[in-house]
Amino acid sequence: MAYKKGEDRRQRVLFPDCIDDYVGQDAPVRLMDAFIDRLDMEQLGFQRFTPADTGAPGYDPRDMMKLYVYGYYYEVRSSRKLARQCSVNIEVMWLLNKLTPDFRTIADFRKDNKRAIERTFREFNRFCYGEELFSKSFVSIDGSKFKAVNAKDRNFTLNKLDDRIARLDQHIAHYMEELDACDEEEGPRLSREELEHKLEVCKGRKELYEGYRELLEQSGERQISLTDPDARLMKANEGFSVGYNTQVAVDAGSHMIAGFQVTNSPTDHGQITGVAGDVKNEYGVDILEATADKGYESPEDHANALASGIVPNVIQRDGGCTEEVKFDYREAEVSDEQKASTAPEDLRACLEAGVIPEAYKDILSDVKVREVKAHKPDVTDAEVLKMSDEQMRAEAVRGYFVRDAERNLVYCPQGEILRQKSIKRNGTIRYCNKLACKRCKHKCTSADFKEADFNKDTLIITARGYKPSADPHGDAGGDKPQRHHRETVVKKVVSYVLHLDERKMDQRKCLSEHPFGTLKRSLGQYYFLLKGFAKVTAEVAMFCLSYNMRRAINIKGVPALLAALR
Numbered sequence: 001m002a003y004k005k006g007e008d009r010r011q012r013v014l015f016p017d018c019i020d021d022y023v024g025q026d027a028p029v030r031l032m033d034a035f036i037d038r039l040d041m042e043q044l045g046f047q048r049f050t051p052a053d054t055g056a057p058g059y060d061p062r063d064m065m066k067l068y069v070y071g072y073y074y075e076v077r078s079s080r081k082l083a084r085q086c087s088v089n090i091e092v093m094w095l096l097n098k099l100t101p102d103f104r105t106i107a108d109f110r111k112d113n114k115r116a117i118e119r120t121f122r123e124f125n126r127f128c129y130g131e132e133l134f135s136k137s138f139v140s141i142d143g144s145k146f147k148a149v150n151a152k153d154r155n156f157t158l159n160k161l162d163d164r165i166a167r168l169d170q171h172i173a174h175y176m177e178e179l180d181a182c183d184e185e186e187g188p189r190l191s192r193e194e195l196e197h198k199l200e201v202c203k204g205r206k207e208l209y210e211g212y213r214e215l216l217e218q219s220g221e222r223q224i225s226l227t228d229p230d231a232r233l234m235k236a237n238e239g240f241s242v243g244y245n246t247q248v249a250v251d252a253g254s255h256m257i258a259g260f261q262v263t264n265s266p267t268d269h270g271q272i273t274g275v276a277g278d279v280k281n282e283y284g285v286d287i288l289e290a291t292a293d294k295g296y297e298s299p300e301d302h303a304n305a306l307a308s309g310i311v312p313n314v315i316q317r318d319g320g321c322t323e324e325v326k327f328d329y330r331e332a333e334v335s336d337e338q339k340a341s342t343a344p345e346d347l348r349a350c351l352e353a354g355v356i357p358e359a360y361k362d363i364l365s366d367v368k369v370r371e372v373k374a375h376k377p378d379v380t381d382a383e384v385l386k387m388s389d390e391q392m393r394a395e396a397v398r399g400y401f402v403r404d405a406e407r408n409l410v411y412c413p414q415g416e417i418l419r420q421k422s423i424k425r426n427g428t429i430r431y432c433n434k435l436a437c438k439r440c441k442h443k444c445t446s447a448d449f450k451e452a453d454f455n456k457d458t459l460i461i462t463a464r465g466y467k468p469s470a471d472p473h474g475d476a477g478g479d480k481p482q483r484h485h486r487e488t489v490v491k492k493v494v495s496y497v498l499h500l501d502e503r504k505m506d507q508r509k510c511l512s513e514h515p516f517g518t519l520k521r522s523l524g525q526y527y528f529l530l531k532g533f534a535k536v537t538a539e540v541a542m543f544c545l546s547y548n549m550r551r552a553i554n555i556k557g558v559p560a561l562l563a564a565l566r
Contacts, residue, residue: 019098022090026558029091031549032069034565036062039123045116059101064109065120066095072546075523077539079107110530114538121541121548122282128256128552131564135253138289138313138504141275141296142512143247143268144520147527148231148536150242155233157223158409158419161213163435168206175199217407222420228531234266244528246540247275249290250511252504256551257515257544258282262537267422268295272302276310286342287359289313289501291508302498303327307348311363313500315508321500327352329369329492354494366497373488384459395460401444401452403431403459410452412436413444413463418452428453518550519543 023029039062041049046061070092071082083103085092110117128134175195182192190198212224225231231242245268247261259279263271272292280288290305291313303325305312316323330352338346340358350357356364384402387395396402396411401418403410410418410431418431432451444463445451452461520526525543528536552561 019090019094023094027091028073028549028553028558029070029095031553031558031561031565032066032073033095034562035124035127036066036069038565039065039120041116044119044123045113047112047116059099059105059109061109061113063096063099064101064106065113065117067092067101067106068110068117068542069545069549070095072523072525072542073549075525077525077529077542079103079110082106110538111535114534117538118541121545124545124548125256125258125282127565128254128548131552131556131561133254133552133555134251134256134258134283136251136283136285138252138291139249139258139276139279140252140504140508140511141247141249141272141290141292142508142516143245143263143271143295144516145234145236145241145243146246146525146540147241148225148228148243149528149531150225150227150231152233152240152242154226155223155231155242156209156212156216156226157233158213158216158417159433159435161209161216162417162419162433165206165209165213168202168209171202172199172206175202220408230264230531230533230536232264232266234264244536247271248512248515248544249275249279250515252507252511254551254555255511255514256548260540260544262533262540264533268292269298269423270301272296272298272312272314273305273308273310276305276312277308280309287311289504291315291501291504292512293508299324299326303351306360306364306498307351308344309342309347309359311360311501312498313504315505316500321502323498323500324495325364325498326493326495329354329494351496352494356496363499364496365499367494369492369494371490372493373490399463401431401454401461401463403454405459410454412452414440414442416440421451424453428455515544515547519547523547 041061046065048058049061051057051060067082067086071077071085076082076085080103083101083106086096086100125134175198178190178195179192179199182195216222216224223233225233225242228242231244233240233242234245236243245263245265247263247268248257249259250256251258259275259282261271261275261278265271272290276288276290287309289311292315294315294317296312296314297317302312302314302323306325307327314323332349332353334350334353334355338349338357339355341347342357342359347357347359354367354369356367384392384395385405387402389404392402392404393411393415396413397415399413401410401412408420412418412433414436416433416436418433418436421430421432423429430451430453454461523543523546528539530536530539
C-alpha cells in the first residue's frame with residue numbers, strides 16, 4: 001500500500017488559494033487582528049499613528065503591534081526572528097497582509113512605544129471587564145525574578161569592589177617586587193616589559209573599580225550594573241542572578257493578570273500597597289481584598305494598605321489568622337460621614353483616630369490606644385558624628401562596630417568594612433562582609449559571619465568578646481563597655497487586630513504562581529531582551545497580554561470574543 005502523497009510543489013494552478021482559507025475561524029490570530037484594529041492608537045500614545053505627508057511611507061503601528069502580540073503569544077520575541085516569520089509563517093502573512101518589515105524597524109517600534117504597549121495591556125483588560133471575565137472579588141499577589149540583559153561579572157557590589165581592589169593592591173605590590181628583582185638581576189620569571197604591562201593593567205583596573213566605588217558611595221546605591229543600570233543582583237530559585245523582581249496581581253475568578261509592577265527590590269517586602277493600589281483603581285471598587293505569602297510581611301505596608309482601601313490577607317509565620325496593625329495616634333473628631341466613607345483620606349483619618357470605619361467593621365477589632373517608648377529620630381551619638389574616617393576606624397579596633405551613616409558602611413574591630421546587606425522587617429539595617437570573614441579568625445558576633453544589625457539611629461555597638469574601656473578615648477581592657485545613651489520619647493499609637501480571611505489565603509498558591517509557571521516554562525519568558533525600567537515594563541506588559549489572551553480564549557473561545565469586538 002502506498003503512502004499518502006501531497007500536491008506537487010511545482011504544479012501551477014489557475015486560481016490560487018485564498019490566504020484567508022489557511023487561517024481557521026477559531027485561530028487566536030483572528031482575535032489579535034480584531035482587537036488591535038479597534039484600538040485608538042492616538043489615545044494610547046503610539047508614534048506615527050497618522051501617516052506623514054512627505055517621505056517614504058511607513059508601517060502602520062497597528063500592523064507592528066499585531067506582529068508583536070503574535071510573537072509573544074507564540075514564543076517569538078526576537079526582532080530578527082519576527083522578521084523571518086513575516087516571510088515563512090502563513091498566519092503572520094495573513095495578519096500583516098504579506099508586509100515584510102526588516103528587523104530594525106521591528107526593534108525600533110518596541111523601543112519607541114514603551115508606554116503605549118503598557119496601555120494596550122490595560123486596554124485588553126478593560127475589554128475583558130466588559131465581558132465580565134474578571135470577578136473583581138479579590139486578587140492574589142506574588143513576585144518572581146526575571147533575568148536581565150546583564151551578566152553577573154558586569155555587576156558590582158561595594159563588598160565586591162572592596163575585595164577586588166584589595167587583591168589588585170596585592171598584585172601591584174607583587175609586580176613591584178618583581179621589578180625590583182629585575183633591577184637587581186635576580187632573574188625574574190617575566191621580562192621587564194611584561195611586568196610593566198601587567199602593572200599598568202592592574203593599575204588601570206584598580207582605577208576603574210575605585211571610580212565605580214566612588215560613584216556608588218556618592219549615589220547611595222549598593223550595587224552597579226554596567227549593561228543594564230536598573231537591574232540588580234538578587235537571589236532567585238536557581239541561585240543569584242542579575243534581574244528584576246516582577247510583581248503580579250491575579251484575579252481570583254478568572255485567574256487572569258489584573259495588574260503588575262516591575263521592581264529591582266530583591267525581596268517582596270512593602271509591595272502590596274503599590275501593586276494592589278493600581279488594580280483597585282482599574283477595578284473601580286471601594287475596597288479591594290488581596291492575599292499574599294509570608295514574604296510580604298511588613299507592618300508598615302499593611303497599615304498603608306488598610307488606609308488606602310486594601311485589605312492585606314498575608315499569611316502569618318506563626319500560622320495564625322490575625323495580625324496586629326498599628327498607626328500613630330492622632331486625636332481627632334471623626335464624623336459619621338467620614339466613618340461611612342471609603343475614600344483613602346477618610347479611612348486614614350478614622351484609623352489614626354482609633355475609630356473603625358464601616359467598611360472594616362467585620363475585619364478589625366480590639367482597638368487599643370497606648371503609649372510606647374521610641375528613640376528620637378535625631379541621632380544623639382554626637383561623638384561618632386564628629387569623628388573622621390580614621391577616628392572611626394581607630395574606635396572600631398578598640399572593640400566596636402562603628403557605623404558611618406553618611407557613607408552607609410560599618411567598620412568592624414578587625415578594621416574591615418561591612419556593607420549593607422538587607423533591611424529587616426522591623427527596619428533594622430544588617431551589615432556584613434562575607435569575603436573578609438573567610439580570612440578572619442575572630443568571632444565578633446554570634447553569627448558565622450560579621451553581621452551587625454543597626455537601627456537607623458544607632459552608630460556604635462559593642463562587638464562580642466571585647467571589653468573596651470569605659471573611656472571612649474582611653475585604652476582598651478576595661479571591664480565595662482562604653483554605653484551610648486540615646487534620648488527616648490513617649491508617643492501614642494493605636495493598634496487593631498486584623499482578622500485575615502483563611503479561605504482566601506488557602507487559594508493563594510493556586511492563583512498567583514500559575515501565571516509565572518506558564519510564562520517561564522511554557523512560553524520561555526524567564527528573561528528580558530530589553531534594558532531599563534521603561535523597556536522592561538513594556539516587555540512584561542507583552543508577557544501579561546499574551547497570558548490574558550490565552551486565558552480569555554480558554555474561557556470564552558475566539559468566536560465569542562470576536563462577536564463582542566464587532
